[in-house]
Amino acid sequence: MSGTPDAQRRAAEEALELRRRAREVEEAILARAPEHDIDPTLERVRQVLDLLGEPHRAAPVIHIAGTNGKTSTARMTETLLLGLGLSTGRFTSPHLHSITERIVLSGEPISMQRFVAAYDDVIPYIEMVDARNVATELGPLSFFEVLVVMAFACFADAPVDVVVLEVGLGGTWDATNVADGAVNVITPIGIDHERFLGSDLASIAGEKAGILTQDGIAVIAGQEPDAAEVITARIEELGCTAAYEGRDIEVVSRDLAVGGQLLNLQGLARIYPELLLPLHGEHQAHNALLALAAVEAFLGGGQEALDTDLVREAFGVMSSPGRLEIVRRSPTVLVDSAHNPAGARSLAAALRDSFTFGRIVGVMAVMADKDVDGILEELEPVFDELVVTRNTSPRCMSAQRLGELAGEVFGEDRVHVVRDLPDAIDTAAGLADSGDSGGVAGGVVVTGSVITAGEARMLVGVTEV
Template sequence: MREVEQEILARVPENDVTPSLDRIQAVMELLGDPQRTFPSVHLTGTNGKTSTTRIVEALLREHGLTTGRFVSPHLHDIRERIAIGGEPISEERFVAAYEDVLPFVQMVDARSVAAGGRPMGYFEVLVAVAYAAFADAPVDVAVVEVGLGGSWDATNVIDAQVSVITPIGLDHQRFLGSTTEEIAAEKAGIIKAGAIVVSADQEPEVAAILADRAEEVGAQIAWAGAGFEVTQRDQAVGGQLLAVRGLAGEYDDLLLPLHGEHQGANAALAIAAVEAFLGGGEQRLDADVLRAGLARVTSPGRLEIVRRSPTVIVDAAHNPDGARSLRLALSDSFTFTRLVGVLAILEDKDVLGILEELEPAFDEVVVTRSTSPRAMSPRALGRLAREVFGEDRVTVVDNLPDALEQAAALAETDAMAGGAGAGVVATGSVTTAADARMLLGVTTA
């Protein structure tokens, strides 16, 4: 398994993409189009994709279906990206699927290089492995999160019966466009002929682009607020209690073990997607099955409590919209009297935008770096943080282990002084969340 992973990692990284489906389509054709042997639900958006994917998959599995789930990136183990029946693919299955696709990948690599192009990248190969594994299992349905964008994302060789659009904002502008309209046009590419689309609430200009695409290909579209919505939301131990109006029914007493209003919205979106897949949006779900499925949902690295005394939360927020959701969720779902942030952000992100969104949430911040080679240096991040937070609220620490220790000490000092509600939040990127989890002894996702 280790050798296979190293071979895949040696390929063009997933953050250096070529906007084309030619290579992945060629491999799929040589394999006999395994991605057409199972129906699918396809998800895109800027934030909330992974959580919503995991909720959709959990609900379909609770309805008795054998599921395949594809998400990215992973936190600790590459096999997290490909799950069958809710569990990461086994090493044996992963290696077998890789060995099945490798000869065809090598053929396409040779053709592409001979024509002046590049070989298949890391992400493209993982998609090929996932689709081959799903077909071999076989799965009854695959729930697939895009890696980047939509139209030319390698996952988009499927023709999904249901397309799910989470909120669209600015991120990955280098590849997707500099405006939300350009990004929306790219993400709308997952909407296929005759599909049912369920979309989160979007900005008017984004909604117009999605609606145009749906009309162009003859897809139906249902919007959060008009077609489905959270009708009631209350805090509960370990998460929140929801009432949801779906496409085909109303459901109450739904315990969702995730924090934040945005996760409630993700759950409503997922319920609508499952209604669309199972009954074309016209058949009410069994409420008990729905409750059981939601109660088992997890979303590692997303507002996840990984330690107590002091409470340490990790969150993968990596753009301003994600940071805003984190800030709102912290005030909505927790009662900290003092909060210390541990921030490590990638240098190609909107760092200032992230810091400005998080500033009201934290009394102090410890800035550092994750293990990602794209991480901004602590010194440079510290300079920007001082512009936003002020000199006396920022501490710069060279590495994440020491930064977590420093933040915990700051929180514990408050507790020793009589503060009962001090906590630590490690955030800024998926890598930051993964690194913090591992340092605190949490290595499964």
């Protein structure tokens, strides 16, 4: 720290005050209704945004819904837009380490100082709406709704050329759906959040399709028939332009490469050859395809090809922290945020496809309200052994209960119960290095939730996103 002793003291005091204020703000937001408990209304958020001058209409929006792949697709879309010279605002959830990761300006999470300032700017209007609704069924804004308002305010204030907006949960009643997407992307749909979205693909697809707009262009991932039927019916009802994976866009070819995969992608306007994507798993190739098509649709309605060299450059720097990410070597430790059977299926396929470990030891901590049996069944064929544990979330299933369920799927001799995540990772590392693997190194895969992935990253010293 440079400057006079007085200047240094003032700077230290200001930094201390910012940390105190940041904790205060985060605690105030967390005190509201949690993000996983949605209320089917957009009215609260609309009321606040109206008072703020409709910041959600300050820039065009690329809106992304789906069960799996939303965050990766959003990050890839942002990277492409930045590579093409546009300024961006990106809103994603949940976060791995810091709440500020959810609001991103041109590739960089907002600073804590800017986060606090954004909260201070919008909270008088939020409190006004809360007071107005206190005696009604609407009630106060939730944790997630406050963050959505803050994000739109930040993006309008920046300002940005385009907003990349990830749905939190569902679509129709998600707080992000106050915005009308110029492009609306639906990633693959699976069973998740049954309590809120329904227990079958058709019901869930109906909620996800709620983001589609009459004037927007829809980009639709390959879907199971039940989901595809509902989405197609909604598109026909709206009469909007749509691009379907498998009909209008596709992964033409995919070859493994050092550190990732080499892709040839059929976009809306042309084939983009030899795109090196430094991410693992076939599912990431399909996420990249959706991002490419979304940007084509946004910039030229899908009629004009993007500059191939710029696309290649953007693909070369794409990242997706916490998604099949290598965070340590010797032994190799990967973290993945898979938290439902579809995500676990993609993880298992990627492990078979992209890695050659002599043995794989899984570490799992999962939320109690998830389809734990379904996740375990998808991962059992690829994990030689499983260490079950818990993360710090109060929603997390106990290690003992998870061990009981895992024992029924894996067999008790392949399951190890370790109460705390740090010890669980150490145990798994020892197991990965033990046993006869023909001289081929073993690997550790930590999975089960975004929180688990985030905490595992921090434990091995990785915090950048």
